[in-house]
Amino acid sequence: MSLRTKFMLALLLTGLAAVAMVGGLAYAGMTKKVDGMRRERAAEHFHESVTAYLAQYGSWEANHGKEGFDAFMQSRRPSAGDRPPPPADDRERPPPPPGEGRPEHRGEPPYHFILADQDYRVLLGAGVYKHGELLSEAARKDARAVEVHGRVVAYVSPEGVITPSRQELQYLAAMRDALWFGVSGAAVLALVLGVLLSRGLGRTLGHLTGAVRAMHGGSLLQRVPVEGKDEVAELAAAFNAMSEKLARTHEELSESHQTILAQAEQMRELSVRDALTKLHNRRHFDEQACTLFSHAVRHKRPLSVVIGDIDFFKKINDQFSHATGDTVLRQVGEILRSHMRLSDLVARYGGEEFVIAFPETELPQAAALCDKLRAMIEAFPWHQVHPELKVTMSMGVYADLAAGTAEAMLQKADALLYRAKETGRNRVCFAG
Numbered sequence: 044m045s046l047r048t049k050f051m052l053a054l055l056l057t058g059l060a061a062v063a064m065v066g067g068l069a070y071a072g073m074t075k076k077v078d079g080m081r082r083e084r085a086a087e088h089f090h091e092s093v094t095a096y097l098a099q100y101g102s103w104e105a106n107h108g109k110e111g112f113d114a115f116m117q118s119r120r121p122s123a124g125d126r127p128p129p130p131a132d133d134r135e136r137p138p139p140p141p142g143e144g145r146p147e148h149r150g151e152p153p154y155h156f157i158l159a160d161q162d163y164r165v166l167l168g169a170g171v172y173k174h175g176e177l178l179s180e181a182a183r184k185d186a187r188a189v190e191v192h193g194r195v196v197a198y199v200s201p202e203g204v205i206t207p208s209r210q211e212l213q214y215l216a217a218m219r220d221a222l223w224f225g226v227s228g229a230a231v232l233a234l235v236l237g238v239l240l241s242r243g244l245g246r247t248l249g250h251l252t253g254a255v256r257a258m259h260g261g262s263l264l265q266r267v268p269v270e271g272k273d274e275v276a277e278l279a280a281a282f283n284a285m286s287e288k289l290a291r292t293h294e295e296l297s298e299s300h301q302t303i304l305a306q307a308e309q310m311r312e313l314s315v316r317d318a319l320t321k322l323h324n325r326r327h328f329d330e331q332a333c334t335l336f337s338h339a340v341r342h343k344r345p346l347s348v349v350i351g352d353i354d355f356f357k358k359i360n361d362q363f364s365h366a367t368g369d370t371v372l373r374q375v376g377e378i379l380r381s382h383m384r385l386s387d388l389v390a391r392y393g394g395e396e397f398v399i400a401f402p403e404t405e406l407p408q409a410a411a412l413c414d415k416l417r418a419m420i421e422a423f424p425w426h427q428v429h430p431e432l433k434v435t436m437s438m439g440v441y442a443d444l445a446a447g448t449a450e451a452m453l454q455k456a457d458a459l460l461y462r463a464k465e466t467g468r469n470r471v472c473f474a475g
C-alpha cells in the first residue's frame with residue numbers, strides 16, 4: 044500500500060471516528076436530556092394530579108379507588124394532539140391486575156408512576172408493586188412527596204422509560220441527519236486533505252528516494268528541494284547536508300589516496316633506481332632479467348646479456364677526484380640509456396659496472412650495438428670534464444639461453460668481460 048493511500052486512510056478514519064464520537068456523544072446526551080425533561084414534565088403532571096385528587100377527595104382510601112383517579116387524571120390531561128404515543132413496552136405489557144396502581148390503559152398514560160401513601164404503602168403499583176406493598180428503600184429515594192395543606196399525604200415515584208414526544212422524536216431525527224451529514228462531510232474533507240497533503244509528502248519522499256539511488260550509483264553530491272518547515276523539510280535539509288559532507292569527505296579521501304599512491308609509486312621507483320645515474324639498480328635488473336629469460340625460453344626468442352665495466356676507473360678517481368669519477372659514471376649511464384630501445388633493460392650493477400639485457404636480439408646484433416656504445420663512450424668529449432680525462436669501457440656479451448638462467452648468462456658475460464680486460468680493455472668480447 045502506497046504512503047499516499049495510507050495517509051488518506053488514516054485521515055479518513057480519524058475524521059470519521061472524530062465525527063462519530065462527537066456526534067454520538069451529542070446524540071446520546073441529547074436523548075438523555077430529552078428523556079429527563081420528559082420525565083420531569085410527566086412527573087410534574089402526575090404530581091399535580093395526585094395533589095389535586097387528594098385535595099379534592101381528602102384521602103386515597105376514602106375515595107373511589109384507582110378507576111376514579113384514572114378518570115380524574117384523564118380529565119386533567121392535555122389534548123391528544125400534544126400527547127406522545129405510548130411506549131412500546133407499555134403496549135406490549137399486559138394490563139396490571141385489578142387493584143394495582145397502573146390502570147388498564149386505553150393507550151394512556153404513556154408513563155409509569157408509583158403512588159404510595161404517607162407510610163410508603165403502595166396505592167398504585169404501575170405493574171411493579173402490588174397494592175399495599177411497601178415501597179423499596181431505593182424507590183423511596185426517588186419518591187417525591189405530595190403535600191396537601193402542608194402535610195405529606197402521599198409519595199410519587201417514577202418508573203420505566205418515558206417515551207419522547209413526536210416533536211422530540213423529530214428533533215432527534217434531525218440531529219441524526221445532521222450527524223450523518225457531518226460524517227459525510229468529514230469523509231470528503233479527509234479525502235481532499237489526504238490528496239493535497241500526501242501529494243507534497245510524496246513529492247519530497249520521491250526526490251529523496253531518487254537522490255539515495257543516485258548516491259548508491261556513485262554520485263555522492265545530491266540536492267533535493269526543501270519545501271516548508273515541517274519534519275519532512277528537515278529531513279530533506281539534513282539529507283542535503285549529509286550528501287554534501289559525504290561528497291566532500293570522499294573527495295578528500297580520494298585526494299589523499301592519490302597522494303599516497305603517488306608517494307608509493309615514488310618510493311617504489313626510488314627503490315629500483317640508482318641514485319647517481321638514475322638508471323635502474325641491480326635488484327630491478329635481476330628481477331626483470333629473470334622475466335625476460337623465461338619469456339625468451341617459452342617463446343624460443345633470442346636474448347642477449349651484457350656486462351660493461353669502465354676501464355681503470357680507480358685511476359680516474361685517484362687522478363681526477365671522486366667527483367670526476369661520479370660525473371663519468373653519470374655520463375656513461377646517460378650514453379647507455381639514450382641508445383637503448385624501450386624494451387631493452389639497462390642498469391648500474393654496482394661501482395663502475397653496468398649491465399644490459401637485449402630481448403629479441405641475436406648475438407651479432409648485440410655485439411655490434413655494444414661495440415657502437417663502446418666507441419661512443421671513447422669518443423665522448425671527456426676533455427670538457429677534465430683536459431686529460433679519457434674514458435673507455437670493456438664489455439662481455441653472451442646470448443645462449445642454454446646457460447639455464449639469466450644469472451648464469453650474466454656469469455658467462457662476466458667471464459667474457461674478464462677476457463676483454465685481459466686482452467687489452469676498451470673492447471667487446473662475445474659468445475653464445
Ligand SMILES: Nc1nc2c(ncn2[C@@H]2O[C@H](COP(=O)(O)OP(=O)(O)OP(=O)(O)O)[C@@H](O)[C@H]2O)c(=O)[nH]1
Binds near residue numbers: 366393
Ligand atoms: N667515483 C666513484 N667511484 C666509485 C663508485 N663506486 C665504485 N667506485 C670506485 O671504482 C673503482 C673500481 O676499481 P677497480 O675495481 O679496481 O677497477 P678499475 O680500476 O676500473 O680497473 P679495471 O676494472 O681492471 O679496469 C674503486 O676505486 C671504487 O672505489 C662511485 O659510485 N663513484
